[in-house]
Amino acid sequence: GNSVTQMEGPVTLSEEAFLTINCTYTATGYPSLFWYVQYPGEGLQLLLKATKADDKGSNKGFEATYRKETTSFHLEKGSVQVSDSAVYFCALSGYTGTASKLTFGTGTRLQVTL
Amino acid sequence: EAGVVQSPRYKIIEKKQPVAFWCNPISGHNTLYWYLQNLGQGPELLIRYENEEAVDDSQLPKDRFSAERLKGVDSTLKIQPAELGDSAVYLCASSGGDEQYFGPGTRLTVT
Numbered sequence: 323g324n325s326v327t328q329m330e331g332p333v334t335l336s337e338e339a340f341l342t343i344n345c346t347y348t349a350t351g352y353p354s355l356f357w358y359v360q361y362p363g364e365g366l367q368l369l370l371k372a373t374k375a376d377d378k379g380s381n382k383g384f385e386a387t388y389r390k391e392t393t394s395f396h397l398e399k400g401s402v403q404v405s406d407s408a409v410y411f412c413a414l415s416g417y418t419g420t421a422s423k424l425t426f427g428t429g430t431r432l433q434v435t436l
Numbered sequence: 437e438a439g440v441v442q443s444p445r446y447k448i449i450e451k452k453q454p455v456a457f458w459c460n461p462i463s464g465h466n467t468l469y470w471y472l473q474n475l476g477q478g479p480e481l482l483i484r485y486e487n488e489e490a491v492d493d494s495q496l497p498k499d500r501f502s503a504e505r506l507k508g509v510d511s512t513l514k515i516q517p518a519e520l521g522d523s524a525v526y527l528c529a530s531s532g533g534d535e536q537y538f539g540p541g542t543r544l545t546v547t
Binding site for chain 1: 440476477478479480481484492527529531534535536537538539540541
């Protein structure tokens with residue numbers, strides 16, 4: 323079956339540091355890949371996505387590239403801010419019928435300090 | 437455009453009591469999902485609806501959990517009776533295509 327593995331947190335960084343959160347996946351076929359972010363007390367928000375190999379998703383300074391050869395979708399940001407502190411979830415979609423079924427990783431908590 | 441609405445946001449009940457959660461999806465979204473999120477974990481799918489039909493309920497513990505989406509719009513998830521291990525966040529999401537949009541969730545505490 324499909325599965326997603328994320329690096330364990332928390333990841334603690336100083337403001338303006340470079341961020342990498344690793345994500346690897348196991349899936350049949352060619353899933354779409356997603357990063358969701360969950361701020362304290364809120365629901366999950368889609369951060370970025372990529373639908374095929376070598377696609378790069380980007381949003382709010384975050385980037386991730388769909389690497390089929392390494393089955394990875396690592397999240398990066400060049401300069402983090404305190405406001406980026408949240409839990410980040412990597413996910414993949416396996417289509418069943420007309421809608422996608424998401425499989426999530428366990429999440430990685432990011433703490434950014436001044 | 438309004439997002440996915442869930443209520444209540446928080447619920448505290450004693451074990452063995454019933455509880456219900458309500459979700460109103462984004463207008464026009466035919467697909468509705470209920471997820472369970474335990475502390476420190478990613479969401480896990482409980483049930484997926486296409487309009488009013490439950491097309492994937494394989495992960496729903498049917499001895500105590502039930503769900504309905506009678507008119508293909510809003511949905512209710514019920515637990516009866518609740519157990520201590522049901523304490524978690526219950527998330528609702530909706531989709532009109534490839535992307536899912538999540539509500540803020542209902543945090544359930546069973547004492």
